[in-house]
Amino acid sequence: MELDNAEQFHRIKRLPPYVFAEVNALKAAGRAAGQDIIDFGMGNPDQPPPAHVTAKLVETLSDPRIHRYSQSRGIPGLRKALAAYYDRRFNVDLDFDREVIVTLGSKEGLANLAQAITSPGDIILVPSPSYPIHAFGFIIAGASIRQFQLGDSATVVEQLSRALRHSVPKPLAVVLNYPANPTGQVVDLDFYEEVVAFCRQHGIYIISDLAYSEVYFESGPPPSILQVPGAKDVAVEFTSLSKTYSMPGWRVGFCAGNPKLIAALARVKSYVDYGIFTAVQVAATAALNGPQDCVDEMRKRYKQRRDCLVEGMRTAGWETPSPPATMFVWAPLPEAFTHLGSLEFSKHLLTEAKVAVAPGVGFGEYGEGFVRLGLVENEQRIRQAVRNMKTALAR
Structure with a gap:
């Protein structure tokens, strides 16, 4: 054989x-x-990365206790820092203990969330073109992917409605990514309000990837889907320090929003990892809480x-x-x-x-x-x- x-x-x-x-x-x-x-x-x-972030990492390394196993959910200080970022940037209130989890970059977080919530044959709606893990994280987990073509906001909502009518079983979740990789497309808060209303009505989860929240130019600061009232009933959002602070190799990401989905992700992560090295998490906290120039x-x-x-x-x-x-x-x-x-x-x-x-x-x-x-x-x-x-x- x-x-x-x-x-x-x-x-x-x-x-x-x-x-x-x-x-x-x-x-x-x-x-x-x-x-x-x-x-x-x-x-x-x-x-x-910014000098004060790497300085914090070096400083933290001298603590002999820092080299022990960390926490798969992320240290409390880093989860509080992410909640504080959402508060000042989006005016969104997050419970750092129930609604925030640290991930090994958004890519790992998306893949483990797919493992946590997907059963074989579940249908996931994924944009095309999109970052590969948006589709393949769910494919690896056994889901069936239905792609919809990125267009203006009205077109996307129409395609979600069409997918709902023609999908058996009903779609479990839809993946969104704005600002979009690879297209650079952006949307406004009105778009998120339409999608949240649609998904709440039909019981469909939303998985939003906001990795490029701070990489914007003339369009102004991109919104978060969690700004929509009631969004946390159905939505989680992934963010990352990779692009904002030039820290891709550090693998620091987050998932925030719906407590049920956060708990499911935390359950899977508790079996498969011990979390990011604590010194990296301390330095990442300094990135979020420190000067933003x-x-x-x-x-x-x-x-x-x-x-x-x-x-x-x-x-x-x-x-x-x-x-x-x-x-x-x-x-x-x-x-x-x-x-x-x-x-x-x-x-x-x-x-x-x-x-x-x-x-x-x-x-x-x-x-x-x-x-x-x-x-x-x-x-x-x-x-x-x-x-x-x-x-x-x-x-």
């Missing part, structure tokens, strides 16, 4: 080949050959990079919308290259321009025809990338 083929396992069979792996393999091969690859492929912040600087940096990249692409003949939020540019394929599809075009850019981007098809069915560029290179490197791309597109 063959034992080395992972495809024999049921859950693995439900996962398609990882689209980004092909581009990553080409990127690694190019770098191994000494090529200078300009990498826009991953939303991986290139700046260090670093957040303004982060926002300004991404805006300058966005403007540099979008304007450069346009001068190269690649017309691209300017995103109102997030650290990504969601670019339609140039007309002369649409026949390639997003994966082959991404490989073409890597080979001919030495520029790595993420193919849109990796974000779902409706992501085809686009590529995502992360604003994770400085402006000098962005201008170099534009020159390379201009030459490659002209060929």
Whole structure:
């Protein structure tokens, strides 16, 4: 009997080949050959965390007690800090003990929540294009995914209504992500009010991903779904320190909202992890409670990079919308290259321009025809990338 083929396992069979792996393999091969690859492929912040945050981490490490097991729910101080953030930013009152839990980044939190609440055959409504864990966290848990295409707020509510009419059994939950990864799309509080009213009426949970709450530009501060009265009856929301404070490798995220869903997530986490290293949690508390000028600087940096990249692409003949939020540019394929599809075009850019981007098809069915560029290179490197791309597109 063959034992080395992972495809024999049921859950693995439900996962398609990882689209980004092909581009990553080409990127690694190019770098191994000494090529200078300009990498826009991953939303991986290139700046260090704020100095006062890393200083708090170093200070905390000297306490010999800090190296023991932590708490899977998160230390009380960090949960209180997240509740305080929601209070000052959104005017939302959270019970830090019942309505807040710390997660190992929002990705782990989403996956473990899926395990906690999903039974085989449950239907989950997921936007397309979307961050892969929004769909695959539930697929791994045994759910059936029904995708709806991102559009304006009215279109989304219409699609939710249509899905309710044609889904058997009734959908268990809907995933929302605004500001959206990969598209950068934003919504207002009126949109959330419509969705909350719909889901409360029909008994559908809402899982909101607000990872880019602080990465916004002209559109103004994005709202939280928990600002809607009654939202906590059906909704939880994930947030993260990864982008706001340039702390992606620290893996500090949160889930807040509906106490029943928080308790379910806490129950699963109690079996599978001991929580984030306590010193990291103490430093994360300093990030939320400390000076916030670093957040303004982060926002300004991404805006300058966005403007540099979008304007450069346009001068190269690649017309691209300017995103109102997030650290990504969601670019339609140039007309002369649409026949390639997003994966082959991404490989073409890597080979001919030495520029790595993420193919849109990796974000779902409706992501085809686009590529995502992360604003994770400085402006000098962005201008170099534009020159390379201009030459490659002209060929």
